[in-house]
Amino acid sequence: MDGVRSADGSAGKQKNSAAPKAEIGVFETVRSLHAAQRHLVRLVPNVRTATGGGSPLERLERDMELPHVIDAEGAEDATLRARPVPGAPIPAIRAFLDGTQRSQVLGWIGAFPLVYGTSGAVVRERIDRRLGTWRAPLVQHRIYAPLAYVAREELEGALGGMLEDTTRPAPDGTIAAPHPTLLLERATLAVSRDRERLELTLAERWCAERGDDPIMIDGGIGSSEAVAQAACAIGVVKSHRSLYAEGDALGVVLALGKGERSSVIRIAPRARSEVLSWYLRLRDTEGRDALWGLVRVEMCVIDDAKITARADEISRWLLAESSPLAAPDPRWDRMAYGIRSAEEFLRATTN
Amino acid sequence: MTAPLGLVVATERTPNTPHQFQFWTAIDSPVGIGTIVRVDGRQPVDGHIPHVYGVVTEGFSYTDLASPLFDVLGHDGDPGQAAFSPTERAEVRLYVAAVLRHVPEEPLQPVPMGEVFLATEVDVAVALRMDSYLREDANTGIPVGIYRSGGMDSAIYLDAEFLVGPEAAHLNITGVSGLATKTSAVEWLMASLFAHFPKSKGSVAAVCFNVKGPDLCFLDLPAELEETDRAMYETLGVPCAPFQNVRYFAPYKADNVSLNTLRSNEELLANVQPLTWGLKEVLQFAEVLLNRDDVDAKADALIDFIKERVLDRDFEDRVLKQKHRVRSFADLEGWFKDLLSGLEDQGSEHWRTHHVATIRKVRNRLSNISTRCAGLVTNDGHTSDLPFGDFADRAVYVVDVALAEEDAQDLIFARVVSKLREHLERRDLGVTHVVVFVDELNKYAPADGPDTYVRKMLLDIAERGRYLGLVLFSAQQFRSQVHRRVVGNAGTSLYGRMDGDELSTPGYAVLSAATRTKLATLSKGQLMVRHPHFTQPIFVSFPRPAVMRGRDGMERYPQAADVPLDVGVLRQLRRFEPALTLAWVQDVIGLYEEEDVLRALHATLAHAPEKAGAYFKAQFRKIVGAAPAPAVARTPLRALPDDDPYAI
Numbered sequence: 001m002d003g004v005r006s007a008d009g010s011a012g013k014q015k016n017s018a019a020p021k022a023e024i025g026v027f028e029t030v031r032s033l034h035a036a037q038r039h040l041v042r043l044v045p046n047v048r049t050a051t052g053g054g055s056p057l058e059r060l061e062r063d064m065e066l067p068h069v070i071d072a073e074g075a076e077d078a079t080l081r082a083r084p085v086p087g088a089p090i091p092a093i094r095a096f097l098d099g100t101q102r103s104q105v106l107g108w109i110g111a112f113p114l115v116y117g118t119s120g121a122v123v124r125e126r127i128d129r130r131l132g133t134w135r136a137p138l139v140q141h142r143i144y145a146p147l148a149y150v151a152r153e154e155l156e157g158a159l160g161g162m163l164e165d166t167t168r169p170a171p172d173g174t175i176a177a178p179h180p181t182l183l184l185e186r187a188t189l190a191v192s193r194d195r196e197r198l199e200l201t202l203a204e205r206w207c208a209e210r211g212d213d214p215i216m217i218d219g220g221i222g223s224s225e226a227v228a229q230a231a232c233a234i235g236v237v238k239s240h241r242s243l244y245a246e247g248d249a250l251g252v253v254l255a256l257g258k259g260e261r262s263s264v265i266r267i268a269p270r271a272r273s274e275v276l277s278w279y280l281r282l283r284d285t286e287g288r289d290a291l292w293g294l295v296r297v298e299m300c301v302i303d304d305a306k307i308t309a310r311a312d313e314i315s316r317w318l319l320a321e322s323s324p325l326a327a328p329d330p331r332w333d334r335m336a337y338g339i340r341s342a343e344e345f346l347r348a349t350t351n
Numbered sequence: 352m353t354a355p356l357g358l359v360v361a362t363e364r365t366p367n368t369p370h371q372f373q374f375w376t377a378i379d380s381p382v383g384i385g386t387i388v389r390v391d392g393r394q395p396v397d398g399h400i401p402h403v404y405g406v407v408t409e410g411f412s413y414t415d416l417a418s419p420l421f422d423v424l425g426h427d428g429d430p431g432q433a434a435f436s437p438t439e440r441a442e443v444r445l446y447v448a449a450v451l452r453h454v455p456e457e458p459l460q461p462v463p464m465g466e467v468f469l470a471t472e473v474d475v476a477v478a479l480r481m482d483s484y485l486r487e488d489a490n491t492g493i494p495v496g497i498y499r500s501g502g503m504d505s506a507i508y509l510d511a512e513f514l515v516g517p518e519a520a521h522l523n524i525t526g527v528s529g530l531a532t533k534t535s536a537v538e539w540l541m542a543s544l545f546a547h548f549p550k551s552k553g554s555v556a557a558v559c560f561n562v563k564g565p566d567l568c569f570l571d572l573p574a575e576l577e578e579t580d581r582a583m584y585e586t587l588g589v590p591c592a593p594f595q596n597v598r599y600f601a602p603y604k605a606d607n608v609s610l611n612t613l614r615s616n617e618e619l620l621a622n623v624q625p626l627t628w629g630l631k632e633v634l635q636f637a638e639v640l641l642n643r644d645d646v647d648a649k650a651d652a653l654i655d656f657i658k659e660r661v662l663d664r665d666f667e668d669r670v671l672k673q674k675h676r677v678r679s680f681a682d683l684e685g686w687f688k689d690l691l692s693g694l695e696d697q698g699s700e701h702w703r704t705h706h707v708a709t710i711r712k713v714r715n716r717l718s719n720i721s722t723r724c725a726g727l728v729t730n731d732g733h734t735s736d737l738p739f740g741d742f743a744d745r746a747v748y749v750v751d752v753a754l755a756e757e758d759a760q761d762l763i764f765a766r767v768v769s770k771l772r773e774h775l776e777r778r779d780l781g782v783t784h785v786v787v788f789v790d791e792l793n794k795y796a797p798a799d800g801p802d803t804y805v806r807k808m809l810l811d812i813a814e815r816g817r818y819l820g821l822v823l824f825s826a827q828q829f830r831s832q833v834h835r836r837v838v839g840n841a842g843t844s845l846y847g848r849m850d851g852d853e854l855s856t857p858g859y860a861v862l863s864a865a866t867r868t869k870l871a872t873l874s875k876g877q878l879m880v881r882h883p884h885f886t887q888p889i890f891v892s893f894p895r896p897a898v899m900r901g902r903d904g905m906e907r908y909p910q911a912a913d914v915p916l917d918v919g920v921l922r923q924l925r926r927f928e929p930a931l932t933l934a935w936v937q938d939v940i941g942l943y944e945e946e947d948v949l950r951a952l953h954a955t956l957a958h959a960p961e962k963a964g965a966y967f968k969a970q971f972r973k974i975v976g977a978a979p980a981p982a983v984a985r986t987p988l989r990a991l992p993d994d995d996p997y998a999i
Contacts, residue, residue: 091437129439323436327421337438344415344441 030141030162033104033116040107040114040143043158044151047114049107057103057115057188072244075276076264076307080249085259085280085312089320093234094213095125095134096338097203100346101195103188106143109151113184115144115166117191120346121198123206123215124338131341135205138198139350144187148175164190200224207233214317218339221298222272228300229273234314235298238334240291242269244277254290256281261315264307267298276301280315282322283333293333355466356380357446359390370450372405372462378444381501382407384865385879385890387470387478388448392463399455403462404470404478405448406887408863414440447863449887451478475505480884484510491552494543494587495845495880496891506587507891509843511548513883515555515784519842520817523792524878525830526847532875533826534566536845537788538896540824544786545745546589553783553820554744558737558771560764561751562790565901568614569908570747571597571622572899583894593898596746600626600737602727602755602763607949608919609911611726612751613901616908620926625956626750629732630680632766633720634658639765639804640720640758649709650716656703657713661686670694670702679732680721687714724759731946733953739770742781761805764795768808768821775819784820787812792827796834806834813840831856846870846879846888862888916945920952920967927955927963939968947971 030036037049074080099121106116122137141162145155148167155163166186167175176186200223206215207230214232221227221235244267245253253262261280268274275298283293297318302310318336326332326340357376361367372390376382384407392401416422426432453459454477468474475498476482484491485508492508499505513519522540524533541557548555561567573593576584584591601612603625609615614623633640637654646654657677660666666686667674670693675686690702691710700707721728737748750767752760768787774780789795789809796809812823813836825841827833831853838844849870853859859867866888870879876895879888899907914922921936940948951970960966 093437126438129437131438131441320437323425323432324438324440325421325425327425328417332421337440340415341438341441 030116030143030159032141033106036106036116036141036143040158044109044154046109046151047107048109050105055104057105057184058101067241067243069243069246069250070267071246071249072265072267072277074263075266075304076278076311080245080252080263080265082252082256082260082262083308083312085261085315085319087312087316089322090316091320092214092317093126093216093321093336093338094210095123095206095215096131096218096336096342097121097123097199097206097215098218098339098342098346099195099199100343100350101191102350103144103191105184109145110149111180112146112149112178113180113187114150115184115187115191117142117144117164117187117194118350119191119195119198120350121195121202122342122345123202124342124345126338131338133345135202137346137349138202139346140194140198142191142194144190146176146178146183146186149178164194166190196223200227203227203230203233214314216318216321216336216338218342220269220272220275221300222267222269222275225273228275228298231300231302233300234317235275236318236334236336236339237296237298238331240294240296244296245279253279253294256294258282258284258293259319261297261311264311266301274301275299276307276311278311278315280318282319288333295334353468356382356388356469357467359462359464359467360445361461361464367462369453369459369461371447372403372450373445373447374467376444376446376467378442380444381469382410382444382446383500384408384410384869386500387451387475387498387889389468389470389474389478390462390465391468392465394463396458396460397455401460401463402454403465404451404454404474405462406451406478406889407446408449408887409447409865411445411447412442413445414442416440449863451886452480469501469503470505472503472505475507479507479889480886481508481510483884484508484512491549493540493547494589495540495882496878496893497583497586498889498891504586507880507889509880509882510884511544511552513842514544515548515552515786515822516817516820519883521813521823521841522825522843522845523830523833523838523841524824524826524845524847525828525849525853526873527850527853528828530848530873530875532847532878534790535876535896536847536878536893537824537826538567538570538898539893541747541786541788542594542897543587543589545594548784554781555784555786556742556744556782557747557786557788557824558767559747559749559788560767560790561749561753562760562794563753565613565753565905567749567788568599568612568751568901569619569899569904570594570749572904574895574897574899574903576895576897580894580897583892584897587894591894591897594747596743597622597749598738598746599623599749599751601751602626602724602759604754604913605725606913606916606919607726607729608916608923608952609913611754613753613905613910614751614908615911617911617922617925619908620922625735625953626737626763627727627729627733627735627953628766629729629734630678630683631662631732632734632736633724633728633762634662634717636762636765636769636804637717637720639762640723641716646712646716649706650713653705653709653713654717656705657683657717668693668702670697670699680718680728680730682732684714684718687718720758723756724762727755727759727763729953731950731953733950733957735953735957737767737770738781739774740779740781742774742785744782746782761803764789764805765808768812772812772816772819772821775821782820784822786822786824788824788826790826792825792833792837793829796825796837798832798834809837810834813837829853831858842883844881846873846881847877848873848875916940916948920948923952923956924963924967927959927961931964935964939971943971 040047101119103115103117106114118141120139123134124131125134142164143159144164144166146167147165169175176182203217204226211232217235220237221233227233258281262278264276264278267277277296277298279296281293285292321336324337326335326337329335329340357374359372359374386407388405390403491511493511495507495509497504498507524536526533559567571593581591599614601610604611661677665676671689677683677686694707752763771785796806812821830838851871854867877892879890881888917936921933924931951967954970955963955967
């Protein structure tokens with residue numbers, strides 16, 4: 001039992017459908033930060049609880065991957081170039097998938113932090129121009145603890161499947177150092193992984209059931225082979241810490257005009273499935289920086305002969321999603337309204 | 352079980368209270384301002400799931416836009432592009448509802464979070480506390496209209512005990528002219544009252560003062576109604592028919608033979624009676640007509656003396672040349688002439704402590720009344736009045752003063768209401784309850800202006816009438832400009848289409864902005880109702896009255912033109928004996944003075960005999976006296992000469 005629940009309270013995963021009542025009881029105890037604090041104080045000695053709720057750890061400064069550029073193999077043109085997207089924008093995307101996460105310090109055992117993490121994912125399906133929730137969203141509440149440094153048995157006894165170890169040994173057998181900041185970062189990363197897993201779970205379900213209906217997925221699609229190979233899945237990456245273009249190609253990407261896309265490239269990051277990708281400029285950059293309105297699109301690998309037509313088609317779909325604006329989200333220049341709707345839905349239902 | 356319509360929401364900034372709550376609904380939900388809803392609580396209190404009933408008073412709609420600018424940007428400043436937007440923004444429909452009732456009533460708590468449902472017919476009865484007076488064994492409900500919501504029609508009832516007393520009483524209706532359907536609403540409500548007023552509560556009649564236009568002139572004639580109106584009548588259990596027993600009263604025109612009413616068409620005269628009063632009736636209400644500025648205490652004293660010592664008594668005095676018995680204005684004028692002449696002869700300036708100047712002033716003012724109220728006040732003392740003491744249950748008595756002069760209107764109103772009050776106090780009016788309908792309350796009971804006799808009377812009815820069964824149904828355009836105690840004592844208030852300026856006055860501050868907006872846009876046939884049992888105003892629809900509209904009536908039965916005396920007499924007599932002809936009338940009255948003809952006519956109308964012609968003709972013999980003396984043969988003083996050439 002890992003605490004994944006559909007928003008209607010039913011088990012979100014098949015394996016949880018026959019969960020014992022006792023564990024459902026534990027799930028109820030951690031449905032909120034304060035409930036989890038009360039539960040732990042009652043069952044685990046030496047727990048000091050955090051006061052005031054605490055800011056989400058996602059807002060704290062932490063060492064992130066440095067922005068960098070990566071050369072990529074062309075799949076459409078030998079040399080990456082700008083291509084105007086032909087034809088008028090056409091709305092054809094049927095659904096939008098996104099996930100959210102929230103990590104908060106629950107308390108401490110000694111100097112070691114316990115983190116309360118909530119992750120969720122939802123598909124917002126568009127019917128008659130209105131967005132509604134497809135199936136039940138997936139929501140997970142877990143407690144992330146450095147079990148290598150605290151009383152493992154007492155925590156496992158109190159939390160069961162709701163507990164996640166942030167000090168799991170690496171393949172080489174090493175474990176994270178007992179630095180409180182490092183442990184907080186590892187907890188946040190663990191929450192991110194859980195969020196991504198929920199997103200992929202939903203994406204896989206959509207692709208399995210609605211393979212003919214295009215779905216826009218916030219972020220890349222390569223972390224799930226099933227999704228990466230689904231023709232309906234369209235990944236839209238808004239952040240560009242990794243730019244898949246070097247040298248002249250980078251200049252081409254950064255100089256794309258509104259309604260232009262780059263040539264399609266093949267990318268296969270470490271531990272991810274290979275996908276086809278291209279850059280697309282959604283909005284005019286006049287008076288803005290070079291990344292304004294720029295998204296990177298991912299789709300499954302298809303025959304080379306069909307790449308151009310498919311990339312143009314998907315680009316037209318994405319251009320159609322420029323309106324309505326996803327404002328007031330600060331990323332509104334790159335974010336589709338449907339993705340914002342998914343985030344807002346989760347914010348409303350998981351906080 | 353029906354699906355919920357919405358969910359109650361509350362935040363720290365906008366919490367729910369025991370008297371107000373918020374809920375949201377789907378965009379296409381059939382909720383609007385005035386909709387009645389029911390909230391089912393989730394947690395039992397004292398073992399009972401709380402139910403809260405409310406009426407929607409405000410609505411909000413908004414999207415996730417932080418600023419309109421984002422929408423402009425999103426469509427490149429071109430509204431036409433919005434149609435191509437693939438997704439509609441998330442939109443919220445948030446409503447505020449005012450609590451009508453908590454069940455259970457105690458403990459009174461803030462409205463709980465819970466599901467919101469459209470009120471069913473049963474819910475509406477509970478929400479408006481109608482269940483307390485619609486019991487089978489004690490049903491005092493008077494249908495006022497239909498509440499419509501979500502395809503459901505619910506009859507809304509007023510409590511007769513709070514409409515015509517004794518718990519509360521009086522009804523006031525306000526709204527702009529033409530659109531507010533004030534007169535229609537009163538006509539409908541009177542029909543409803545007549546149909547549903549419980550026999551066990553006594554009897555009820557209505558006296559309607561028609562102060563303008565022909566709206567009340569055809570209450571006994573059917574209207575052409577649409578099927579929707581008929582259906583409403585059926586739903587509300589009120590016969591779709593005109594009033595069965597209506598009598599009209601109107602003063603004469605100055606010619607004293609033509610009735611001064613818009614209902615003067617010969618076809619409709621059967622139930623139209625003249626309203627005429629003599630000196631005695633008028634003098635009781637002299638202060639209505641006499642100006643306080645020029646009738647002082649001394650004049651008052653003389654008037655009182657005349658009322659108590661002179662009127663309708665044999666009066667002798669050493670100053671007077673003859674004995675007087677004053678019954679009419681003509682008699683009074685003779686009395687004054689005799690008195691003043693006697694004083695002049697004696698060179699005296701005082702008579703029984705009254706100065707001759709006061710006597711002249713009172714003579715002037717009283718004599719003037721018959722001129723100012725010509726047609727109403729008769730010189731000959733003849734009286735034709737409402738049937739005080741013989742009022743019939745479920746009857747309507749329309750007093751048409753629309754064409755009368757203002758003074759006459761005031762006099763009529765004051766006297767009729769006073770007589771109603773007198774008889775109700777003595778319990779000998781014929782009915783136990785009388786509804787008095789007065790329109791144009793802005794004119795008769797203004798919030799400011801002089802404290803007139805009529806206003807005092809209206810205040811008296813409003814404040815004390817309910818104990819007597821004297822109920823005021825009043826109407827006006829601007830409620831804010833009517834005396835507060837008159838409208839404040841109205842247990843039930845109806846509001847039709849309202850003027851924006853009027854709605855901005857403080858009296859409407861208790862209503863939400865949305866409710867005020869709805870009031871400003873109400874269509875004909877819609878009303879907002881406030882009633883003691885309803886803790887919040889309720890919007891209802893009511894059917895068109897089943898009586899002919901004034902405009903239709905005037906087209907179908909045009910007002911009779913002014914006619915010569917003989918034609919006027921014929922019209923009046925034909926009400927009783929249709930076979931009479933103009934030639935016959937001319938033959939009867941040809942030799943007599945107009946004054947004699949009118950005296951005979953009034954006597955005939957007063958007695959309403961079957962053989963009106965004969966009765967009328969007999970009056971002349973009685974009044975005018977013997978026939979001309981037979982010619983006497985005259986003998987010349989001396990014989991005329993046979994040869995006189997100038998002789999005839």
